[in-house]
Amino acid sequence: MNIKSMVTSGVSLPQIKNYLHRFAIWWAKTTVLWSYEELLKCFIKSCWDSRLGAFATSLLNQSAKVLRNGSSADLAVCIA
Numbered sequence: 001m002n003i004k005s006m007v008t009s010g011v012s013l014p015q016i017k018n019y020l021h022r023f024a025i026w027w028a029k030t031t032v033l034w035s036y037e038e039l040l041k042c043f044i045k046s047c048w049d050s051r052l053g054a055f056a057t058s059l060l061n062q063s064a065k066v067l068r069n070g071s072s073a074d075l076a077v078c079i080a
Contacts, residue, residue, distance in 0.1 A: 007049060017055040024059070037063055 006016050020043070028036040040060040047053035 003052060004048075007052070013051060013055070016052065017059070020052070020055060021059050 003016060003020060006019065020040075024036050024039045024043075027039055028034055037060060040056045040063070044053050044056045044060070047056065
């Protein structure tokens with residue numbers, strides 16, 4: 001299921017944010033070409049829904065905070 005279909009299906013916004021976070025972590029782990037932060041930045045640039053863009057921005061900000069103050073392993077639990 002992609003994020004656009006989650007929105008149109010009425011999935012709750014916190015569930016969508018959680019999915020986006022988990023998807024970005026999974027994708028970043030499966031490729032050397034993209035980092036978690038790069039994926040979120042691309043999503044933000046291409047996002048058609050301002051609420052979802054705000055979620056991605058929030059995740060990006062949380063990621064920067066975690067990486068400044070902790071380890072990248074802490075990123076996996078960085079869901080608000």
